[in-house]
């Protein structure tokens with residue numbers, strides 16, 4: 001009996017060659033392709049997959065699931081890996097893995113396969129996610145072991161088996177795109193001392209070429225979920241993200257250039273474009289600063305964004321830890337209703353106004369005008385008590401305590 005495998009299939013050269021390679025190595029291949037907002041036409045995918053040798057090709061629209069169940073929790077945690085990367089590629093892996101497992105079970109397949117290399121993070125994310133959901137499934141990663149050393153060898157192999165290869169001039173970059181942003185690596189980016197060439201960027205205008213006039217937009221949140229732009233309500237979160245990518249992208253917002261620590265110990269230079277998500281992060285952070293008391297806000301900032309980013313980056317999506325942190329951020333999100341006004345201008349996003357029915361800002365307490373209701377004498381006593389340890393320290397240091 002043939003061994004059956006569900007392959008995560010993008011339709012590109014790598015995974016098309018993989019369909020054939022797996023077939024030649026005795027597997028029956030069913031391809032699986034998800035629309036996570038990569039902005040590509042997927043209607044030709046089944047035809048492509050079959051021509052490469054697949055017995056079946058599944059294509060699924062996961063945009064809304066991805067937005068609601070993956071992007072939104074990550075936003076609520078304000079998770080940025082190493083303080084910069086909004087985890088775009090990292091986030092899609094557990095979702096795709098979940099669907100691979102679903103179809104493996106449905107079609108009685110003992111194997112799933114992915115196109116990630118042995119040097120990257122994605123292999124770890126796919127495999128840990130699959131095992132967490134079904135430990136009996138074996139995961140194949142042909143790129144880690146097949147014989148091809150170059151694109152040319154793959155093209156030759158494809159031609160030998162009549163797999164159509166697009167005649168497009170090869171871009172030197174490796175690009176992974178979804179709703180939450182674009183990850184770009186390889187080619188000239190591998191020299192971290194050099195500014196990324198303009199053609200590396202896919203969805204943002206360069207700040208230099210962005211409009212000379214700023215654009216103001218208002219983002220409405222309900223219990224932590226972005227629901228409107230300029231008062232226009234969105235039924236689907238993914239559509240809001242798509243529109244925000246377009247609006248902020250034209251202003252050159254959300255370009256990130258970093259050297260990051262991969263799981264396998266390598267440092268790599270990557271660039272990202274995440275216009276929509278970066279605007280949402282700025283806006284959500286500001287909203288939390290308005291509605292959370294100091295103790296809760298500080299606890300959140302100290303403990304959540306970095307931890308959550310690490311667990312997503314490190315392939316730990318399907319853990320009780322992630323669920324528990326989600327429960328925590330959802331509790332805070334209950335308060336996060338309001339409107340945040342942001343200004344987009346030549347690559348920058350700044351919050352310039354905020355409003356919330358749950359706002360803890362009290363003008364009578366903050367003001368320096370005659371409306372002031374704060375008891376300044378209380379400030380004197382507070383300072384005296386708060387400062388007591390330093391006073392004691394000063395006494396001992398200067399020898400004035402005896």
Ligand code: ARG
Pocket residue numbers: 087088089090121122174175176183184185270
């Ligand atoms: N370094 C990022 C991560 O590990 C992005 C990797 C995505 N792959 C790519 N072909 N750019 O999440």
